[in-house]
Amino acid sequence: MQSTQIVLRQRPVGAPNAETFEVRTSELPDIQDGEVLLAIRYLSLDPYMRGRLSTAKSYAAPVEIGQVMVGATVGQVLATRHERLHEGDWVVSYSGWQTHAVEHGDMLRKLDPSIAPVTTALGVLGMPGMTAYWGLLEIGRPQPGETVVVAAATGPVGSAVGQIARIKGARAVGIAGGPEKCRLLVDTFGFDAAVDHRAPDFVDQLVAATPDGIDVNFENVGGSVFDAVQRRLNPGARVPLCGLVSHYNDTAMPQGPDRLPGFLSGLLTRSILVQGFIVDIAKVSRATNFWTDMPAWIRDGGVTYLEDIVSGIEQAPEAFSGLLQGANTGKLIVQVS
Amino acid sequence: MQSTQIVLRQRPVGAPNAETFEVRTSELPDIQDGEVLLAIRYLSLDPYMRGRLSTAKSYAAPVEIGQVMVGATVGQVLATRHERLHEGDWVVSYSGWQTHAVEHGDMLRKLDPSIAPVTTALGVLGMPGMTAYWGLLEIGRPQPGETVVVAAATGPVGSAVGQIARIKGARAVGIAGGPEKCRLLVDTFGFDAAVDHRAPDFVDQLVAATPDGIDVNFENVGGSVFDAVQRRLNPGARVPLCGLVSHYNDTAMPQGPDRLPGFLSGLLTRSILVQGFIVDIAKVSRATNFWTDMPAWIRDGGVTYLEDIVSGIEQAPEAFSGLLQGANTGKLIVQVS
Incomplete structure (x- = not known):
């Protein structure tokens, strides 16, 4: 063959x-x-x-x-x-x-x-769905009423993150590129708000969409979107970090200024947690309710893909x-x- | 009066x-x-x-x-x-x-x-001692045989971190400025190794002192010392972050290149946790054994100050x-x- x-x-x-x-x-x-x-x-x-x-x-x-x-x-x-x-x-x-x-x-x-x-x-019943489930629930741990922000939000990970956040009683804010994707976030995936990172008023949109700040930033993109998001992180915020797609094609360290000290200072003064993670399919299967939760959520419409x-x-x-x-x-x- | x-x-x-x-x-x-x-x-x-x-x-x-x-x-x-x-x-x-x-x-x-x-x-029975105790044991969670690195290691926080790490069976590596402080780390505080950040061969010293990489970086300084340390963090490493003394007098963002994307990428590819924290004296008193452990360790010589x-x-x-x-x-x- x-x-x-x-x-x-x-x-x-x-x-x-x-x-x-x-x-x-x-x-x-x-x-x-x-x-x-x-x-x-x-x-x-x-x-x-x-x-x-x-x-x-x-x-x-x-x-x-x-x-x-x-x-x-x-x-x-x-x-x-x-x-x-x-x-x-x-x-x-x-x-x-x-x-x-x-x-x-x-x-x-x-x-x-x-x-x-x-x-x-x-997708939703594979690695991307598990990434969303583990990162949000085990690291992000959103509480009812908290605000969860995710970028690349129409993607398989981001869309699951937002929908699971809502199932857990949190406010879900999605970031995506262009008005069409933003409409999809609200209309199809049921996000509470959508922010267009390609819009000139992106930062203003983000501020308006997160009036109480951000408690969980499920991070999979990096770059300038991440900069704007991290400035709005509340004290005690959690940042599950599973991707940096905006940097994957980088060929050298970007030009300055050097943002690292300011970033670390923000983590310190606001007691923020950042946890890089790679989903471990065996561990998620063993240690969580993924295989009962996710199919049930798909059946009852809580999670659309x-x-x-x-x-x-x-x-x-x-x-x-x-x-x-x-x-x-x-x-x-x-x-x- | x-x-x-x-x-x-x-x-x-x-x-x-x-x-x-x-x-x-x-x-x-x-x-x-x-x-x-x-x-x-x-x-x-x-x-x-x-x-x-x-x-x-x-x-x-x-x-x-x-x-x-x-x-x-x-x-x-x-x-x-x-x-x-x-x-x-x-x-x-x-x-x-x-x-x-x-x-x-x-x-x-x-x-x-x-x-x-x-x-x-x-000091050791006050805020600095609690900072060391909480950050190392609740966030860093060193396991026997792991390597713990702390900078400003002759200070009240750093010296307690290294000594508690050893009590828990970890290898303690201290970073300090100058040969005299480095001697103190080994002779007085019982660190397994000391690294002089003012020495021209600082990075080589650090590599030699951490042959198995670094599992916990108790971070209280930041700057170029932190850069060298974070490059040696093992997969799954934990970074309790309670200070950035090298940046406290900064008046502007340092010049580039921008090290933030590379830093985040390291967290991602090595599944590293960074947790900023401010010690909460009431919480440490309530939720840990600080008030029994620390006085006992001082009495039995496990913790010197x-x-x-x-x-x-x-x-x-x-x-x-x-x-x-x-x-x-x-x-x-x-x-x-």
Whole structure:
């Protein structure tokens, strides 16, 4: 069986470009005992993937030149030598940017398509949903009446953060780029207020939307939006930090002035907590009620999700570049085949 | 009764100077029911006082121009109209930079000089000791075998941090200015290693002293020392942040490059926690074993302390300026009378 694959061709300096990836066709090995052959149906595109293109020290190893680009996938079993998995079964795997893959069956989570659409395993019922759930509830710990602010708020993490915040009785304020996304935040996701970071009066909008200051800043973007938000943090505020997408393409330290001392001083004088975190799927599954809470919230409409589906594996590089610039709306997924 | 007082004359721009304070003699009012007249014996000088000279937003109100400079004090009762307090009793008060004060007796904590020297109420058994205890144990949570780094390590907070870390089975590394203070860290306070931040090979010394990286960085200084330390933080490290003495005299944001994005990126990729905090004496007393642990550790020699005592209230301004520059060794106290 052949697999069409997107492999890393050259590490980008700054934003990924036409030289970063290339398409390759590889012959897959025959499956061995315990293995399955998968047809990849859906590939998740996520901001963290920018980190995998770089050799900078991080929490996971970089993708090597010539290696298939990594990523979470949903696939169907085409052939099986694993006792628990049958032909046609849906599974979640980490097969990366390719059309077919051979995986050991023990590494795969089987999906029940009757519970929720299988694509949710890449979004609200997958890593992004868990990131929102863990970061907000375990680190942010919003109390009823408190104000929670999240940027990239129409994305799969941000939209879940705002909706869970409201379920917990907090005021949810979302930040997004452009009036259309802002309308979506209020109308579709039920945020209490939306702030457009591309508007010239962004800071005034933020102040108006957070009259009592900010108690939880779920941070996934960084940059100038973060600057404005952190100035409004209340004493005792919590900042779960799970992404800095605005900096992922940075090639050097930005010019001054140096904002670090002022930032630290704000943490000190207002007793603020900042906690960087990477979601640990096993830990969330074990230590929280994610698997009962989240499906229930989806069923009762407390948590809505939005998907942005692009067709064809060869579209992945361009869609990924757009993701880093905020071009899409909702969870970005590539429909592979 | 007259009180000789040091009052704020002019807010300093940068370091406090000869124009910042002036001496005044004031006639104190007669004591009313419930009040006592105190002879202040000892005044504590602490880095946080720099913040009280400024109108910048902080966790406590600034000292007003013409107002007696604030500070923790140990005094003796000269005259009393409070039922629980008698002439000659030792008490802790927050009477500020002056020789005598009238205070309501209900606000005062009585000291038993047979338990420990009364000056310890300003240091290891007072706010600095509580800051070390709370920040290290509640936020830093060092585990046996982990490495704890603290700067300004010969100071009352830093020296307690290192010694408590060792009691908890962690490796204690202290940072101080100059070989003499470094010797003190190892010989007197029992740190596992000392690093001289004034040495040209400071970074190499730090690397050598922390072969397994750093798990807890008790941060009270900031600046270039902090930069070097944070580069060695391990995944999952904790940074209790209770001071930034190296920045207290800053008059503007330092020149670039802007180190904030890189700092945040480090927190993210290594899942690091930073928690600003101001010690809450009531909370520490209520929620921890401070009042049993610390006296026991002092008795059994696990925690040693060092005092730097200056004579005469009129010496307070100069001693305070020196404190901000690291000129003293040990807990800085003014013997008032």
